[in-house]
Amino acid sequence: MVxxxxxxxxxxxxGATAMVAVQGGLHITAAQAAGSDTxxxxxxxxxxxxxxxxQYVTPPDDQKLIESAINGMLTSLDPHSSYxxxxxAKEMSVQTKGEFGGLxxxxxxxxxxxxxxxxxxxxxxxxxxxxxxxxISQIDGTExxxxxxxxxxxxxRGDVNTPIELTLIRQGADKxxxxxxxxxxxxxxxxxxxxxxxxxxxxVISFTExxxxxxxxxxxxxxxxxxxxxxxxxxxxLRLNPGGLLDQAVAVSDAFLDKGxxxxxxxxxxxxxxxxxxxxxxxxxxxxxxxxxxxxxxxxAEIVAGALQDQRRATVLGTRSFxxxxxxxxxxxxxxxxxxxxxxxxxxxxxxxxxxxxxVPDIAVEQPLPDDLKGxxxxxxxxxxxxxxxxxxxxxxxxxSIAYVPPDPKDDLQLIEALKLLRGEQANAAxxxxxxxxxxx
Numbered sequence: 001m002v003x004x005x006x007x008x009x010x011x012x013x014x015g016a017t018a019m020v021a022v023q024g025g026l027h028i029t030a031a032q033a034a035g036s037d038t039x040x041x042x043x044x045x046x047x048x049x050x051x052x053x054x055q056y057v058t059p060p061d062d063q064k065l066i067e068s069a070i071n072g073m074l075t076s077l078d079p080h081s082s083y084x085x086x087x088x089a090k091e092m093s094v095q096t097k098g099e100f101g102g103l104x105x106x107x108x109x110x111x112x113x114x115x116x117x118x119x120x121x122x123x124x125x126x127x128x129x130x131x132x133x134x135x136i137s138q139i140d141g142t143e144x145x146x147x148x149x150x151x152x153x154x155x156x157r158g159d160v161n162t163p164i165e166l167t168l169i170r171q172g173a174d175k176x177x178x179x180x181x182x183x184x185x186x187x188x189x190x191x192x193x194x195x196x197x198x199x200x201x202x203x204v205i206s207f208t209e210x211x212x213x214x215x216x217x218x219x220x221x222x223x224x225x226x227x228x229x230x231x232x233x234x235x236x237x238l239r240l241n242p243g244g245l246l247d248q249a250v251a252v253s254d255a256f257l258d259k260g261x262x263x264x265x266x267x268x269x270x271x272x273x274x275x276x277x278x279x280x281x282x283x284x285x286x287x288x289x290x291x292x293x294x295x296x297x298x299x300x301a302e303i304v305a306g307a308l309q310d311q312r313r314a315t316v317l318g319t320r321s322f323x324x325x326x327x328x329x330x331x332x333x334x335x336x337x338x339x340x341x342x343x344x345x346x347x348x349x350x351x352x353x354x355x356x357x358x359x360v361p362d363i364a365v366e367q368p369l370p371d372d373l374k375g376x377x378x379x380x381x382x383x384x385x386x387x388x389x390x391x392x393x394x395x396x397x398x399x400x401s402i403a404y405v406p407p408d409p410k411d412d413l414q415l416i417e418a419l420k421l422l423r424g425e426q427a428n429a430a431x432x433x434x435x436x437x438x439x440x441x
Contacts, residue, residue, distance in 0.1 A: 052065060081328070088150070103125045104120035106118050113137055137168070139156055140164055166179050172376050193218035207252070212252055234287055234289050236304075239293060239405050266347060292418060299325075301321070315431040317362065349439050370406075
């Protein structure tokens with residue numbers, strides 16, 4: 001594995017990220033100023049840059065050289081820091097609003113190929129048959145090998161209603177698969193929900209600006225359809241949720257908590273700790289909850305699962321989560337785009353770092369794989385990413401697990417187990433969670 005950045009096609013950098021934005025420039029103190037050795041290295045960079053500009057076999061693009069150099073510096077730090085030019089920064093802003101143009105696919109660079117993390121449900125790639133775990137080897141006949149992740153993403157962008165041909169390498173397939181996909185406006189549904197007879201099922205797909213508002217509407221609609229005395233509880237499904245906005249993760253957690261800490265972020269300075277606390281008001285009035293997670297639950301999704309688990313508000317069921325416990329700050333650079341920089345790590349209310357460790361479920365339930373995926377599905381984890389920040393509590397076991405959810409609920413063993421627990425058809429010492437035994441501050 002080389003390096004990994006999670007992208008939602010349309011070029012927006014989001015994915016498994018709890019993001020915050022800052023305004024204004026960067027103030028450098030005397031203690032932080034570069035020393036003489038650093039300036040010598042910068043001089044070396046300038047010399048190399050001029051050599052490339054003047055002597056490379058074909059005239060290079062100066063802007064691309066600079067952007068590549070900046071990105072090289074940032075990606076050497078960790079897999080989630082990067083530079084966005086003006087167009088990419090604009091697209092990221094659009095995507096966090098929950099609507100963007102493109103294929104609707106999350107990708108990462110692995111072994112010089114694009115690896116599909118997950119296609120956006122009901123998006124163009126999803127409808128065309130692209131699967132999580134597929135490798136993209138060619139884009140419109142152009143080899144992916146030799147391209148950077150951003151360059152490959154750029155090639156997959158285009159106007160709505162224009163076609164693109166992807167060549168896929170799929171484990172178990174005898175030969176490459178060619179798919180023609182028509183680009184479209186991808187509308188990311190932040191929340192989907194339904195009533196499972198006497199249980200409310202709410203799936204948070206991603207944490208965009210619409211998530212908390214959509215969650216409120218979903219809960220209100222479920223409560224209108226099932227009388228309070230008949231409603232056994234709620235399933236909050238965070239599986240395959242790659243993350244998103246930090247403030248939305250806090251708001252979703254707060255929706256089910258009356259008090260206590262939700263999450264804390266801890267930066268480079270040991271004194272630089274920010275805590276987020278819950279306010280009074282539980283939208284489901286104390287009804288029992290089960291949170292579902294798997295290896296596709298990352299970052300903002302892990303904030304929610306960790307908060308509800310530590311505060312004993314919900315029982316967490318499934319398999320170990322992805323383990324991305326870092327916060328990326330989006331620093332505007334004016335007309336030059338934006339810097340996406342890892343500036344802090346986040347901790348659950350009990351003070352546990354999720355980085356490289358993940359959320360360990362209270363009740364472990366493995367999801368059986370269908371025959372056509374056996375031996376092909378790989379665990380998804382932060383701890384397996386080259387150059388990832390070593391977590392405080394990360395160990396040899398690492399984080400993550402298989403990220404698979406059956407398309408048909410009747411085959412979804414994790415959901416079936418959750419429903420049995422909520423209906424009293426099955427017992428487990430970890431359910432129901434008891435908030436009086438939670439970790440509070």
